[in-house]
Amino acid sequence: MDGETIRDLAYLLASVLFIFGLKGLAHPRTAVRGNLTGALGMLIAVVVTLVAGGVLHWTWIIVGLIVGSVIGTVLALRVPMTGMPQMVGLLNGFGGAASFLVAGAELVIKFGGDSVNPHGELQARIAIAASGLIGAVTLFGSLIAAGKLQELRFSWKGRKIWLSSSLLLPGRHVLNALCLAIGLGLCVLVVRNPETAAWYWLLVLAAAVLGVLITIPIGGADMPVVIALLNSYSGLAATATGFVLSNNVLIIAGSLVGASGLILTSIMCKAMNRSLANVMFATLGPTAGGPTADEVYAGRIKATSAEEIAMLFDGVQRVVIVPGYGLAVSQAQHAVRELATLLEARGVEVLYGIHPVAGRMPGHMNVLLAEADIPYDKLKEMDEINSVLPQTDVAIVVGANDVVNPVARTDPSSPIAGMPIIDVDKARTVVVIKRSLSPGFAGIPNPLFALDNTLMFFNDGKKAFDELIAAVKES
Amino acid sequence: MFVLLLTVFVLAVFVGFEIITKVPPTLHTPLMSGSNAISGITVVGALVATGAGEGALATGLGLFAVVFATINVVGGFLVSHRMLGMFRRKG
Numbered sequence: 001m002d003g004e005t006i007r008d009l010a011y012l013l014a015s016v017l018f019i020f021g022l023k024g025l026a027h028p029r030t031a032v033r034g035n036l037t038g039a040l041g042m043l044i045a046v047v048v049t050l051v052a053g054g055v056l057h058w059t060w061i062i063v064g065l066i067v068g069s070v071i072g073t074v075l076a077l078r079v080p081m082t083g084m085p086q087m088v089g090l091l092n093g094f095g096g097a098a099s100f101l102v103a104g105a106e107l108v109i110k111f112g113g114d115s116v117n118p119h120g121e122l123q124a125r126i127a128i129a130a131s132g133l134i135g136a137v138t139l140f141g142s143l144i145a146a147g148k149l150q151e152l153r154f155s156w157k158g159r160k161i162w163l164s165s166s167l168l169l170p171g172r173h174v175l176n177a178l179c180l181a182i183g184l185g186l187c188v189l190v191v192r193n194p195e196t197a198a199w200y201w202l203l204v205l206a207a208a209v210l211g212v213l214i215t216i217p218i219g220g221a222d223m224p225v226v227i228a229l230l231n232s233y234s235g236l237a238a239t240a241t242g243f244v245l246s247n248n249v250l251i252i253a254g255s256l257v258g259a260s261g262l263i264l265t266s267i268m269c270k271a272m273n274r275s276l277a278n279v280m281f282a283t284l285g286p287t288a289g290g291p292t293a294d295e296v297y298a299g300r301i302k303a304t305s306a307e308e309i310a311m312l313f314d315g316v317q318r319v320v321i322v323p324g325y326g327l328a329v330s331q332a333q334h335a336v337r338e339l340a341t342l343l344e345a346r347g348v349e350v351l352y353g354i355h356p357v358a359g360r361m362p363g364h365m366n367v368l369l370a371e372a373d374i375p376y377d378k379l380k381e382m383d384e385i386n387s388v389l390p391q392t393d394v395a396i397v398v399g400a401n402d403v404v405n406p407v408a409r410t411d412p413s414s415p416i417a418g419m420p421i422i423d424v425d426k427a428r429t430v431v432v433i434k435r436s437l438s439p440g441f442a443g444i445p446n447p448l449f450a451l452d453n454t455l456m457f458f459n460d461g462k463k464a465f466d467e468l469i470a471a472v473k474e475s
Numbered sequence: 476m477f478v479l480l481l482t483v484f485v486l487a488v489f490v491g492f493e494i495i496t497k498v499p500p501t502l503h504t505p506l507m508s509g510s511n512a513i514s515g516i517t518v519v520g521a522l523v524a525t526g527a528g529e530g531a532l533a534t535g536l537g538l539f540a541v542v543f544a545t546i547n548v549v550g551g552f553l554v555s556h557r558m559l560g561m562f563r564r565k566g
Binding site for chain 2: 011014015018019021022023025026027028029031032034035036038039041042045046049050053054055056057058060061063064065067068069071072073075076077079081084087088091092094095097098099101102104105106108109112123227228231234235237238239241242243244245246247248249250251252253254255256257258259260261263264267354356361362363364366367370371373375376377379381
């Protein structure tokens with residue numbers, strides 16, 4: 001066997017290990033091993049490339065590997081669990097960056113010299129253009145997304161503007177379309193004139209602007225969709241680069257990631273009962289004619305205290321906690337766990353109901369609660385928790401709003417109509433921990449707060465649980 | 476050659492859909508960071524571009540690609556490992 005065959009067989013082995021690795025993620029018990037299996041596949045692919053990939057010069061490779069490993073290690077070990085959405089956003093972007101840089105290098109290698117390949121390699125040329133387009137959209141879209149998740153802000157004409165809000169540029173649909181048309185036009189130029197590298201870098205520039213334009217209007221609760229979509233793009237970028245190099249392992253690994261991101265995107269969209277186009281290009285807001293906050297809340301809100309809630313816990317059998325983004329903001333996960341331990345010591349069953357789009361990325365709440373040592377078999381999906389909520393004594397909503405708004409079930413004209421929600425209103429008593437009556441991302445009032453069986457505990461998430469812990473200990 | 480690669484691509488997408496639909500929502504965040512690490516496979520192309528000795532421009536682009544892809548691979552697998560270690564059955 002020659003070196004090339006051995007290398008390709010090693011790539012096949014790496015691909016198989018990636019598939020086994022992802023398969024391991026089907027259960028928390030096997031997930032750690034699955035992740036290591038994937039890492040082993042990557043190690044094999046890298047080593048065999050270095051040994052049999054036609055590498056002649058080592059200096060810069062070693063520099064690159066060391067710098068990348070150090071940055072990657074520092075990022076991975078230092079990021080707090082609450083910062084995970086930004087971290088994943090950044091990693092998505094870096095994958096895209098690597099793809100368009102490799103495609104740019106290949107453009108130079110394949111078509112840059114005097115000896116332009118007479119056979120033309122149409123596949124490589126198209127794939128280079130695709131890598132440039134998808135890769136740069138992924139990088140710059142991800143940078144904006146990560147900036148939004150990090151709650152960056154900037155000043156514009158003396159005003160402070162939060163990057164995380166939905167920034168709607170005037171005429172943005174026209175701008176998007178124009179930018180996409182320019183990008184596609186430049187793709188054609190790259191394919192027809194691969195020897196002119198300037199077209200490629202203009203393409204990257206247009207794609208960068210497009211990535212920024214697409215991401216910048218998206219805010220708050222729609223972030224899980226964007227992060228999942230960019231995850232998919234980073235995979236597709238790797239696939240495109242695989243077509244540049246005619247390399248199967250890139251194509252396979254990229255497709256797996258692309259499929260994964262698409263599935264997550266579709267799960268997120270379904271969990272909001274909105275189409276992808278609606279999330280990306282429409283703006284969510286209260287519809288005209290919906291009830292105002294005053295109409296919904298006036299005279300019906302019952303505020304409560306920690307002591308009163310502690311008395312509620314007397315003799316209960318089941319408590320369900322429903323977390324939202326507010327849990328992450330106030331870092332209340334450890335306090336939640338402490339309260340749950342106290343209640344469990346009294347024989348109360350404590351479960352957690354997690355909506356698919358709670359938080360800022362898929363699975364965000366699960367990671368935070370797992371960090372606080374809450375066993376994963378107590379973290380219940382929406383359907384499962386909805387089936388036990390009618391037999392639940394107390395449901396505690398912390399930092400969530402739209403995902404528990406019963407209007408989604410009852411009012412077909414509301415912006416969240418048809419969105420599957422967690423039916424906390426079916427529990428005997430609902431406690432809502434929230435700083436004020438301000439609306440959630442959808443901008444509509446929540447009649448849950450005004451129900452007869454709802455008590456409002458106006459407080460910061462973490463402080464509320466700390467007070468509850470003290471009150472339960474005293475009672 | 477192209478058709479062969481396309482075949483691999485289409486089949487891999489189907490395999491991806493089959494295995495990813497079995498991942499429970501509770502592991503969706505580690506799934507994303509782990510799949511991120513896998514998409515860092517571009518490092519393979521970056522290594523070749525850097526080490527092939529095809530001039531300063533190709534080497535420079537390759538070097539940056541190696542750095543980004545390595546951050547992706549190392550950061551992705553490591554942060555997934557950290558997260559997955561927190562998922563326990565009994566507290």
